Amino acid sequence: MSQIKPDARQAIPATDSAVSVRNVSKVYGDVQALKDLTLDFPRGELTSLLGPSGCGKTTLLKIIAGLLPATSGEVLINGRAVTGPGPDRSFVFQDFALMPWATVLRNVAFGLELRGVAKSEREAVAEKYIAAVGLAGFEQKYPHQLSGGMRQRVGLARALSVKAEVLLLDEPFSAVDEQTRRKFQEDMLELVQNEKKTFIFVTHSIEEAVYVSDQIAILLPRPSRVSEIIRPASFRDKGVANIRRDPEYLDIVDRIWASLRNYVE
Amino acid sequence: MINRSLMLKLLSGLIVFGAWEIAGRVPISYAFPTFLESMAALARMTFDGTIFVAYGETLRPLVVGVAISAVFGIGIGLWIGLSKQFEWLFSPIFIVMQAAPLAALIPILVMIYGIGLTSKVFVVCIMAMPVIVLNTASAVRNTPVSLKEMATSFLAADRDVLLKIILPAASPVIFSGLRLGVSAGFIGAILSELKITPTGVGDIITYSRSIADYPSMYAAIFSIILLAVLFLNLLEKLENILFEGNNRGYVSD
Numbered sequence: 001m002s003q004i005k006p007d008a009r010q011a012i013p014a015t016d017s018a019v020s021v022r023n024v025s026k027v028y029g030d031v032q033a034l035k036d037l038t039l040d041f042p043r044g045e046l047t048s049l050l051g052p053s054g055c056g057k058t059t060l061l062k063i064i065a066g067l068l069p070a071t072s073g074e075v076l077i078n079g080r081a082v083t084g085p086g087p088d089r090s091f092v093f094q095d096f097a098l099m100p101w102a103t104v105l106r107n108v109a110f111g112l113e114l115r116g117v118a119k120s121e122r123e124a125v126a127e128k129y130i131a132a133v134g135l136a137g138f139e140q141k142y143p144h145q146l147s148g149g150m151r152q153r154v155g156l157a158r159a160l161s162v163k164a165e166v167l168l169l170d171e172p173f174s175a176v177d178e179q180t181r182r183k184f185q186e187d188m189l190e191l192v193q194n195e196k197k198t199f200i201f202v203t204h205s206i207e208e209a210v211y212v213s214d215q216i217a218i219l220l221p222r223p224s225r226v227s228e229i230i231r232p233a234s235f236r237d238k239g240v241a242n243i244r245r246d247p248e249y250l251d252i253v254d255r256i257w258a259s260l261r262n263y264v265e
Numbered sequence: 266m267i268n269r270s271l272m273l274k275l276l277s278g279l280i281v282f283g284a285w286e287i288a289g290r291v292p293i294s295y296a297f298p299t300f301l302e303s304m305a306a307l308a309r310m311t312f313d314g315t316i317f318v319a320y321g322e323t324l325r326p327l328v329v330g331v332a333i334s335a336v337f338g339i340g341i342g343l344w345i346g347l348s349k350q351f352e353w354l355f356s357p358i359f360i361v362m363q364a365a366p367l368a369a370l371i372p373i374l375v376m377i378y379g380i381g382l383t384s385k386v387f388v389v390c391i392m393a394m395p396v397i398v399l400n401t402a403s404a405v406r407n408t409p410v411s412l413k414e415m416a417t418s419f420l421a422a423d424r425d426v427l428l429k430i431i432l433p434a435a436s437p438v439i440f441s442g443l444r445l446g447v448s449a450g451f452i453g454a455i456l457s458e459l460k461i462t463p464t465g466v467g468d469i470i471t472y473s474r475s476i477a478d479y480p481s482m483y484a485a486i487f488s489i490i491l492l493a494v495l496f497l498n499l500l501e502k503l504e505n506i507l508f509e510g511n512n513r514g515y516v517s518d
Binding site: 065066067085086087089090091093094095097099101110111113114115158162 | 409411412414415416417418419420421422425429430433434436508
């Protein structure tokens with residue numbers, strides 16, 4: 001067996017990354033949004049992109065999603081360069097992006113519908129994920145009948161149901177209230193544990209980033225670059241209830257604020 | 266609640282028709298019949314079949330014209346909404362069409378297409394099409410960007426984006442354009458019968474007026490309004506069946 005593909009085995013790097021961003025720049029007209037940005041996203045972990053507004057974190061996420069072309073540089077997913085949206089990635093939108101004319105069931109199954117999966121099959125998958133995000137019983141409701149938090153659960157179920165390897169979340173909890181948000185953050189930790197996917201999470205909340213992330217990339221603006229990568233070490237296994245009073249958690253939150261405060265106007 | 270809204274509808278009908286009846290009895294003019302006289306005339310025309318023969322004549326240019334306007338109007342509107350070039354090319358034509366005084370154009374149409382069905386269909390189209398085209402175009406242009414991005418990120422082909430996102434998202438405004446277009450089409454159909462050749466309902470109106478049979482004239486006018494209202498309600502029902510979640514507006518935040 002070992003003789004068959006010696007090259008492939010050699011190519012696997014020491015730390016296995018699902019997504020690699022290599023020297024990516026993005027220019028809008030005469031505005032340089034991203035400059036020569038390089039970043040690795042380890043497989044099976046949650047990486048946050050954190051930074052002040054205007055630092056290009058959403059732009060970077062959309063380039064990884066294939067929704068925006070990079071001006072130069074490349075994004076590799078499992079070693080393959082991104083040229084557009086692909087079945088290996090799915091996206092959770094800040095404003096939910098639910099179709100108001102479709103039921104929860106059809107919204108969740110929409111990704112599979114576009115892939116040509118048969119109706120009965122895709123609805124079975126959708127029902128499973130609707131239950132997984134805690135919305136069982138709401139399959140036939142329309143988005144306007146749901147609260148903000150429930151709408152984002154629909155968005156999450158839609159992203160999970162296409163079984164993509166990489167989940168891209170663009171400030172998913174910024175439009176829901178504080179209490180719902182805390183519940184979401186706890187659910188996120190569980191999801192990362194259970195789903196074995198790579199999560200890329202854009203947020204502007206320092207506490208949120210430290211709470212949910214295995215790795216935090218701090219982006220600084222104008223033009224955007226990675227200033228620091230922080231990997232919290234000790235508090236992840238202490239249980240969701242204890243994280244917020246762990247000394248390392250508090251230290252990291254303080255440290256990030258110290259480096260970001262000069263960039264907030 | 267349903268009973269209450271039905272009650273209110275009946276009440277408002279009662280007030281309007283009551284006022285008509287009183288105004289006819291005063292009378293405000295010898296050419297203004299009472300509500301009951303007009304209804305009697307309508308019943309008479311219904312039983313002897315005159316009204317059905319008349320509508321057979323009137324509905325032809327109306328249905329053909331509205332169908333053409335709906336199909337081409339939505340088609341051209343989609344095109345204009347999707348492409349900047351076509352907006353430059355076509356949009357001014359429809360804005361001019363919407364602003365032009367139609368009665369002044371009718372002699373030109375008659376000169377070109379004669380006094381037959383073609384001219385009447387044209388009049389209906391000129392009335393109905395611009396508002397359908399312009400509404401469709403602006404609805405398509407205002408499709409929420411995040412919905413289009415969502416579809417693209419879930420691997421939608423251009424065709425899917427058009428059929429599953431842009432069209433349903435635009436449908437409330439397209440349907441309101443259709444409603445306006447259809448009611449303008451009704452105006453166009455009657456106008457063409459009054460201005461080009463008196464046929465159908467236009468003939469009843471012109472003829473009854475010339476022999477001073479005012480109840481029949483008002484009965485014909487009343488019937489066309491009734492038909493237009495019924496048709497518009499039907500269109501609204503169709504919209505609610507097709508896009509159920511839409512009737513309570515958009516959910517973005």
